[in-house]
Amino acid sequence: MRFDRNPPTGRPAAPTDPRRGGPGPSGQPGLPPRNAWWTFALILLINYLVLRTFFPGADAPVSVPYTVFKQEVARGNVSAIFSRGGNIEGGFAKPVTWPPLGKEAERRRGPFPKTPSQSLTAFTTTVPSFVDPGLEQFLIDNKVQISAVPMQSGSLLATLLYGFGPALLLIGFYVWLYRRAVQQGGGGLGGSLFGIGKSKARRYDQEVGARVTFDDVAGIDEAKNELVEIVDFLKDPGRYTRLGGAAPKGVLLIGAPGTGKTLLAKAVAGEAGVPFFSMSAAEFVEMIVGVGAARVRDLFKQARENAPAIIFIDELDSIGRARGQISVGGSSEQEQTLNQILTEMDGFSSREGIIVLAATNQPDVLDKALLRPGRFDRRVVVNLPDKVGREAILGVHTRKVPLSKDADLSELAAATPGLSGADLKNLVNEAALLAARRDQNSVGRKDFMDALEKIVLGPERPILLSEADRERIAYHEGGHAILGLAVAGADPVHRVTIVPRGHALGVTYQRPLTDRYNYPEAYLRARIVGMLGGRVAEEIVYGTRTTGAENDIEQATQLARDMVGRWGMSDELGMVQLAPRQNPYLGAGAGFAGEKPFSEETARRVDIEVQRIINECYDEAVRLLSKHRKALDALVRALLERETLDEKEILDVTGLPPAPQLESNPMGLPAAREQRQRPPTLHNSRTPR
Ligand SMILES: Nc1ncnc2c1ncn2[C@@H]1O[C@H](COP(=O)(O)OP(=O)(O)OP(=O)(O)O)[C@@H](O)[C@H]1O
Ligand SMILES: [Zn+2]
Numbered sequence: 001m002r003f004d005r006n007p008p009t010g011r012p013a014a015p016t017d018p019r020r021g022g023p024g025p026s027g028q029p030g031l032p033p034r035n036a037w038w039t040f041a042l043i044l045l046i047n048y049l050v051l052r053t054f055f056p057g058a059d060a061p062v063s064v065p066y067t068v069f070k071q072e073v074a075r076g077n078v079s080a081i082f083s084r085g086g087n088i089e090g091g092f093a094k095p096v097t098w099p100p101l102g103k104e105a106e107r108r109r110g111p112f113p114k115t116p117s118q119s120l121t122a123f124t125t126t127v128p129s130f131v132d133p134g135l136e137q138f139l140i141d142n143k144v145q146i147s148a149v150p151m152q153s154g155s156l157l158a159t160l161l162y163g164f165g166p167a168l169l170l171i172g173f174y175v176w177l178y179r180r181a182v183q184q185g186g187g188g189l190g191g192s193l194f195g196i197g198k199s200k201a202r203r204y205d206q207e208v209g210a211r212v213t214f215d216d217v218a219g220i221d222e223a224k225n226e227l228v229e230i231v232d233f234l235k236d237p238g239r240y241t242r243l244g245g246a247a248p249k250g251v252l253l254i255g256a257p258g259t260g261k262t263l264l265a266k267a268v269a270g271e272a273g274v275p276f277f278s279m280s281a282a283e284f285v286e287m288i289v290g291v292g293a294a295r296v297r298d299l300f301k302q303a304r305e306n307a308p309a310i311i312f313i314d315e316l317d318s319i320g321r322a323r324g325q326i327s328v329g330g331s332s333e334q335e336q337t338l339n340q341i342l343t344e345m346d347g348f349s350s351r352e353g354i355i356v357l358a359a360t361n362q363p364d365v366l367d368k369a370l371l372r373p374g375r376f377d378r379r380v381v382v383n384l385p386d387k388v389g390r391e392a393i394l395g396v397h398t399r400k401v402p403l404s405k406d407a408d409l410s411e412l413a414a415a416t417p418g419l420s421g422a423d424l425k426n427l428v429n430e431a432a433l434l435a436a437r438r439d440q441n442s443v444g445r446k447d448f449m450d451a452l453e454k455i456v457l458g459p460e461r462p463i464l465l466s467e468a469d470r471e472r473i474a475y476h477e478g479g480h481a482i483l484g485l486a487v488a489g490a491d492p493v494h495r496v497t498i499v500p501r502g503h504a505l506g507v508t509y510q511r512p513l514t515d516r517y518n519y520p521e522a523y524l525r526a527r528i529v530g531m532l533g534g535r536v537a538e539e540i541v542y543g544t545r546t547t548g549a550e551n552d553i554e555q556a557t558q559l560a561r562d563m564v565g566r567w568g569m570s571d572e573l574g575m576v577q578l579a580p581r582q583n584p585y586l587g588a589g590a591g592f593a594g595e596k597p598f599s600e601e602t603a604r605r606v607d608i609e610v611q612r613i614i615n616e617c618y619d620e621a622v623r624l625l626s627k628h629r630k631a632l633d634a635l636v637r638a639l640l641e642r643e644t645l646d647e648k649e650i651l652d653v654t655g656l657p658p659a660p661q662l663e664s665n666p667m668g669l670p671a672a673r674e675q676r677q678r679p680p681t682l683h684n685s686r687t688p689r
């Protein structure tokens with residue numbers, strides 16, 4: 001089983017980690033989109049108020065019965081009317097309450113629908129279809145001025161305002177938004193509306209106390225040393241380029257996830273005391289074409305205004321993929337974004353004091369244009385920490401954690417090869433939580449070990465197993481464990497358990513005494529023998545097979561294949577590379593896809609060699625387990641009783657000595673840096689998926 005590089009148990013994304021991140025987002029000039037909406041709402045309100053002032057709602061003519069109209073004329077309360085077709089509009093001299101109130105009113109209102117009474121100054125009424133011949137004379141007698149012109153036609157402007165005002169205001173608003181976006185360097189209307197063309201870059205100001213420094217970064221000294229120069233440059237850009245030399249513009253940090261690339265970039269900013277603008281490349285690209293480029297422009301603009309400064313682009317590979325090999329859909333957007341980054345990097349001179357740091361774990365997929373001089377021409381590899389490094393990282397993260405006396409960080413570092421800085425931080429956190437749940441006042445050895453098990457293997461799974469199943473699992477794990485003691489060169493057996501966790505029903509946990517960079521062939525064979533031990537024990541004891549060896553078979557096959565294809569350990573095939581090259585930063589399994597660089601005939605010979613190695617190891621496993629059957633039975637009895645045994649208990653129960661160690665570096669070769677450190681061997685019985 002492999003280490004889960006990103007344990008699901010919350011590893012906080014570095015840029016948003018409030019403890020390290022300083023005061024959080026701040027310092028963005030210009031209006032955020034929310035304000036734009038407020039402005040819009042305000043404009044609508046003003047529009048409404050203006051209209052209300054020119055055409056007060058109370059003056060809007062209300063329909064009244066023809067008889068009421070005539071009554072009011074008779075009372076001399078109507079001075080002028082305007083007639084169009086069968087309609088008459090006009091104003092009352094004194095306001096009339098309509099519909100009228102009171103008993104009398106009920107009668108007068110007649111069949112008209114009940115509406116709330118209001119005080120009318122303007123009215124409209126419909127002249128009945130039967131002609132009222134005396135109307136004109138009646139009106140003249142009552143001194144009503146009759147006209148065919150609208151009474152309020154004088155305010156032509158108001159009419160225009162009424163009709164076109166809202167539309168004009170809307171258009172004006174959009175024009176204003178557009179101009180604003182263009183000023184900010186946003187591209188295209190679509191890309192800039194509502195501020196989506198702005199970069200969402202987070203800026204971390206350097207507040208004393210919250211500042212990340214090189215002290216917070218441990219275990220990756222080589223990378224740190226390479227960045228010291230960058231810090232010097234940022235402190236005083238002028239001094240650096242005084243003699244015409246060009247300072248670096250871009251540094252690419254290459255390393256597996258969680259190795260501290262983001263942390264390192266922040267520390268550079270912290271050491272130099274300059275602002276840090278951070279953005280993940282994935283955030284550049286949105287659905288709308290042109291947004292990514294606009295965000296890049298904005299990010300660089302912000303940094304330039306605050307120079308000297310650091311721009312940090314995380315996950316560069318998500319947009320920096322070689323152009324042309326980008327998947328269909330969204331490709332032009334990615335290309336535009338990438339081109340904009342290139343343009344910006346070419347655009348500033350190194351004297352401005354801006355350094356672009358970018359992180360990736362797939363440097364080989366990056367567009368070559370990114371790596372040219374004047375762009376990301378410096379590359380800093382951030383390795384997984386070695387044992388000393390892990391101890392230092394554990395030291396950093398336990399600064400504020402009370403440790404009990406039995407907690408030994410050096411031992412813990414030894415037990416955690418392959419873990420990244422982020423994994424170790426998570427480990428400390430889990431252990432502290434566990435200790436708190438156990439009502440302790442400090443974190444001890446057992447808390448760390450249990451937390452490690454949980455991180456590596458997943459949380460315990462409460463499943464009910466039959467006695468027969470438990471015994472079979474115990475024999476399977478016992479087989480691995482006994483071989484871990486009996487095969488010369490095997491890694492010491494650290495822990496055996498038959499408590500189900502994650503995918504595993506049981507686990508044998510072996511770990512190397514020291515970090516290994518170079519693997520002798522005998523060691524690799526010892527590992528394969530151990531991997532086969534689970535199935536072999538089952539066969540010896542029960543004479544039948546189960547699915548529990550799936551993971552063992554997978555690992556053993558892969559290792560044997562690497563021996564033949566990568567490391568030239570087959571006499572039959574010799575020193576020929578017969579496997580796709582591995583991505584050194586991601587380790588096994590993350591190979592480069594590509595065609596087999598060899599013939600079908602060779603492929604067949606590789607398969608035969610792989611089988612030969614596995615079969616030889618299988619025979620060895622059968623031989624050793626048959627020989628140590630008594631120890632195996634004793635171990636199984638103890639496992640069924642206690643479920644989990646640690647190193648010392650295993651030795652006590654079996655009565656076997658620890659496996660003799662091979663000389664780890666018999667030829668005195670320098671440690672090969674590219675060779676990935678292997679995670680501890682974990683043989684487990686898996687449930688079939
Ligand atoms: N070398 C280290 N020393 C101290 N702490 C570390 C180290 N490496 C990682 N960490 C811890 O792990 C956290 C996450 O690491 P960080 O985000 O920097 O890794 P990364 O390499 O950027 O990962 P990714 O590639 O996933 O973005 C950091 O905030 C820090 O607390
Ligand atoms: Zn197994």
